[in-house]
Amino acid sequence: xxxxxxxxxxxxxxxxxxxxxxxxxxxxxxxxxxxxxxxxxxxxxxxxxxxxxxxxxxxxxxxxxxxxxxxxxxxxxxxxxxxxxxxxxxxxxxxxxxxxxxxxxxxxxxxxxxxxxxxxxxxxxxxxxxxxxxxxxxxxxxxxxxxxxxxxxxxxxxxxxxxxxxxxxxx
Amino acid sequence: xxxxxxxxxxxxxxxxxxxxxxxxxxxxxxxxxxxxxxxxxxxxxxxxxxxxxxxxxxxxxxxxxxxxxxxxxxxxxxxxxxxxxxxxxxxxxxxxxxxxxxxxxxxxxxxxxxxxxxxxxxxxxxxxxxxxxxxxxxxxxxxxxxxxxxxxxxxxxxxxxxxxxxxxxxxxxx
Numbered sequence: 001x002x003x004x005x006x007x008x009x010x011x012x013x014x015x016x017x018x019x020x021x022x023x024x025x026x027x028x029x030x031x032x033x034x035x036x037x038x039x040x041x042x043x044x045x046x047x048x049x050x051x052x053x054x055x056x057x058x059x060x061x062x063x064x065x066x067x068x069x070x071x072x073x074x075x076x077x078x079x080x081x082x083x084x085x086x087x088x089x090x091x092x093x094x095x096x097x098x099x100x101x102x103x104x105x106x107x108x109x110x111x112x113x114x115x116x117x118x119x120x121x122x123x124x125x126x127x128x129x130x131x132x133x134x135x136x137x138x139x140x141x142x143x144x145x146x147x148x149x150x151x152x153x154x155x156x157x158x159x160x161x162x163x164x165x166x167x168x169x170x171x
Numbered sequence: 172x173x174x175x176x177x178x179x180x181x182x183x184x185x186x187x188x189x190x191x192x193x194x195x196x197x198x199x200x201x202x203x204x205x206x207x208x209x210x211x212x213x214x215x216x217x218x219x220x221x222x223x224x225x226x227x228x229x230x231x232x233x234x235x236x237x238x239x240x241x242x243x244x245x246x247x248x249x250x251x252x253x254x255x256x257x258x259x260x261x262x263x264x265x266x267x268x269x270x271x272x273x274x275x276x277x278x279x280x281x282x283x284x285x286x287x288x289x290x291x292x293x294x295x296x297x298x299x300x301x302x303x304x305x306x307x308x309x310x311x312x313x314x315x316x317x318x319x320x321x322x323x324x325x326x327x328x329x330x331x332x333x334x335x336x337x338x339x340x341x342x343x344x345x
Binding site: 023024027028030031032034035037164165166167 | 236239240241281282284285286287288294320321323324325326
């Protein structure tokens with residue numbers, strides 16, 4: 001964990017905001033997935049904040065336990081938890097990855113991505129590192145999971161049971 | 172969870188989250204101190220005077236999350252109490268307790284989306300909205316809306332209007 005509270009605005013970071021998926025989008029997609037008989041799965045990106053590169057030139061003291069006693073400092077290449085910009089940089093990184101894989105963010109909800117294929121439609125919603133995946137058939141869903149697993153270190157949570165504190169149950 | 176925090180897991184249930192005719196007034200100057208005193212006296216001993224003004228916003232905050240997440244049925248009651256967050260009196264506390272009583276009898280309520288499509292084969296959207304007229308202390312009105320997809324609520328809200336409507340027609344138009 002970095003000591004984000006020592007960071008100076010304007011020098012060590014600029015913007016810190018990042019979007020999350022709208023609750024209405026989740027509700028609408030759940031309703032739609034039922035009538036269209038789509039697959040719904042949930043995944044969780046591990047150590048999400050560690051994935052993104054930092055734009056600013058940031059240095060920190062060597063962490064306890066990893067100090068070589070030379071008095072030198074570490075230059076941060078990638079993000080750490082508690083950095084002010086960590087959340088925003090992760091969102092930008094994730095957005096960039098998805099766009100490079102052919103996903104398009106929704107005009108009305110930037111945390112909802114869709115991709116149309118001849119086999120059907122795929123949709124991803126993002127709440128920080130918590131993903132809901134929608135796919136119009138099981139094969140599409142299987143491939144989608146493989147694709148994400150090869151891009152990020154990610155946990156497969158199967159059928160969603162809880163998203164942002166809301167319990168979900170499909171019968 | 173919220174009920175546990177208020178030690179109301181087994182509270183008696185009521186049929187409505189809030190009396191629709193309830194008058195909720197802001198606490199005022201001198202009477203406010205009295206109110207506070209009365210509140211802390213009549214509340215369980217674990218609520219001291221400062222505790223009261225702290226625990227009220229926290230309770231309303233919890234209820235708001237519920238109203239936003241899965242319980243449109245308490246949205247109106249919660250949003251009305253929301254405007255008294257910073258300066259609650261006994262009547263607001265009682266109204267909040269009333270919501271908790273309602274919740275204790277309706278714990279298993281949620282939103283169900285169904286797989287069967289309407290006969291037309293198209294997804295079916297329906298929206299409702301309405302507004303009260305001048306029922307707030309400052310004569311503003313309250314708007315409410317809900318949108319349904321195949322009978323399941325996907326978006327809803329309840330909001331105090333920002334200007335004073337001069338007629339119920341104008342209120343519904345805001």
